[in-house]
Amino acid sequence: MSENSSAATVVDDSGRLDNASRLRIFTVLTIIVLYTEVAPIQYTMVAAGLQKMSKTFSGVGGNINWAVIILGIVGAAAIPLLGKCSDIWGKKKIFLLCGVLFLVGCVVCASTSNWTLFLVGRGLSALSLATQFIAYGLVRDLLPRKLVPVGLGVIGAGLGFSGVLAPVIGGVLVDHFAWQAMFWFLAIYTLVLTPLVVFLVPETKVRVRERIDPLGAVLLSGGALLTLLYLDNGQSWGWTRPSALAWLLGGLVLLGVFVLVEFRIPQPLIDMRLLFSPKLGMVLLMVMFGVGITALMPLALGYMTQTPAAAGLRESVIDGTVASVRQHTGQSIPRELVHVVFDPGYSYGDGFGMLSYAVHIGIWAGLIVMVLGPIAGALSRRVGGRVLAIAAFAVLAVASCAFALTHYSWQAYLLIYLLGGIGSGFLYAAQPILIVEAVPAEQQGISAGMLGVMSSMGSGVVIGITTALLNNNPVEAHIDVAGHSSVTVLSQVFTDRGYAEGFWVVTGTTLVALVIAIFMRHGRKPATGGDVRV
Structure with missing residues (x-):
């Protein structure tokens, strides 16, 4: 760290719960974890409810996906700034601010049928993504040091609400109620937990006496925003179109200027020497390459299991063709005259609803992650965070290969997903532990914020x-009606090859992360709970 930053720092361990009872310690930890779970809960529920929302916002078409896309874009852009604010003004204060803004955003979304106002609400809700990264600092500053690695493992893996209960609750709400019920549930959930955070979670006494660097904040947030906009919209814009590349180029230029500026000012948003140090820099690079598999698994399995089986979809196409002929000609034709062949075809598809997907697939991997997170955190006190990362990426690479090579059945994919859950549990514990062991307490918030940016970029x-x-591997329906042929591309139905290629891509990125973890020197010593001296 620079001398200016060090001189401005107050590191006070007097707020640590060293003499508190185990009941109080784990009560505080449980409340913190439950408050952070609003981010994954909302993603699970809203992604599942897009189809119902599209009926309310019928004029936006494919842009309905922005109800989910905006989370990663606004969240990633805001996380570093909110993390720095937590270093300066107190982690509990900013933690609560994120929760309150999330609550307001949910009420806005539940109360409007205006698309623009709805997106404003989603943008406010996106700030909840910072809660998990701020929670790393709360756990580091409050828990006895010997319990910090375990606490970080619990934060990373959650208590199972988002991984186990949220898919079930989301499935019930999506399948049986209006989509607004999801947002009212999330608002009530946050409203109940907020007083518990206010009265039962103490404020950390670690502060850095600095001012926010406004230019650095604009450059970093703007660069992350433009880059993520390109990554999220490149397919629809055209990856190589000059107008699309301008967003990427603009984002990269802003990020480059951010680095140059931060090297030259006395109180930077984040110490550049720390950011590019082998400890923090290698962890961030490893996460950027390795986190993609954890984003792809639930996305791919959700699509594959909820897609109708080929036989059922073929009958639907026949029914649609018969109805179309009747509408255009006024004539009814026998179904037997309509012949439909899918070429190329697909082998997956169970026609699950959200609740069925949760019961058959989703909750079981969530249970494994929930159990392994704390175990991995405790294990790091003996072997360090690097071993956890190596184990995580090795298991995740095997799971990704298995997805690419295994003939589809939901039972087979469930077993592979359980293997992926083992890797995810270790990874979710390893990430915060390696960050906490790499940076001093006064740089915790902004460093964790940079972890959030790199995770979003890697997933994006x-x-x-x-x-x-x-999209390059669509399923086509070849329709023949009494000798008249036509070809229709089936919306949101893709060949097995398309999914296999996706899993081969993440196998490659996961192996890169594995190599980085193997050669990384940081994290080889047992975790100390953040007893870092710089």
Whole structure:
């Protein structure tokens, strides 16, 4: 760290719960974890409810996906700034601010049928993504040091609400109620937990006496925003179109200027020497390459299991063709005159609803992650965070290969997803532990914020590439009606090859992360709970 930053820092361990009872310690940890779970809960529920929302916002067409896309874009752009604010003004204060803004955003979304206002609400809700990264600092500053690695494992993996209960609750709400019920549920959930955070979670006493660097904040947030906009929209814009590349180029230029500026000012948003140090820099690079598989698995399995089986979809196409002929000619034709062949075809598809997907697939991987997170955190006190990362990426690479090579059945994919859950549990614990062990307490918030940016970018690249691969492998329906032929591309139905290619891509990125973890020197010592001296 620079001398200016060090001189301005107050590191006070007097707020640590060293003499508190185990009941109080784990009560505080549980409340923190439950408050952070609003981010994955909303993603699970809203992604599942897009089809119902599209009926309310019928004029936006494919832009309905922005109800989910905006989370990653606004969240990633805001996380570093909110993390820095938590270093300066207190982690609990900013933690609560994110929750309150999320609550307001949910009420706005539940109360409007105006698309623009709805997106404003989603943008406010996106700020909840910062809660998990701020929580790393709360756990580091409040828990006894010997319990910090376990606490970070619990934060990373969650208590199972988002992974286990949220898919079930989301499935019930989506399948049986209006989509607004999801947002009212999320608002009530946050409203109940907020007083518990206010009265039961103490404020950390670690502060850095600095001012926010406004130019650095604009450059970093703007660069992340433009880059993520390109990654999320490149498929529809055209990856190589000059107008699309301008967004990417603009984002990269802003990020480059950010680095140059931060090297030259006395109180930077983040110490550049720390950012590019082998410890923090290698962890961020590893996460950027390795996190994509954790984003692709639930996305791909959700699509594949909820797509109708080929036989059922063929009957639907026949029914639609008969109805179309009747509408255009006024004549009814026998179904037997309509012949439909899918070429290329697909082998997956169970026609699950959201609730069925949760019961058959989703909750089981969530349970494994929930159990392994704390175990991995405790294990890091003996072997360090690097071993956890190596184990995580090795298992995730095997799971990704298995998805690409295995003939589809939901039972087979469930077993592979459980293997992926093991890798995810270790990874979700390893990430915060390696960050906490790499940076001093006064740089915790902004460093965790940079982890959030790199995670979003890594996931965005993988999802963008996979989307392009899927769109290049559509399933076509060849329809013959009494000798008159036509070809229709089936919306949101892709060949097995498209999914396999996506999993091969993330196998490659995961192996890169594995190599980085193997050669990384940081994290080889047992985790100390953040007892870092710089």
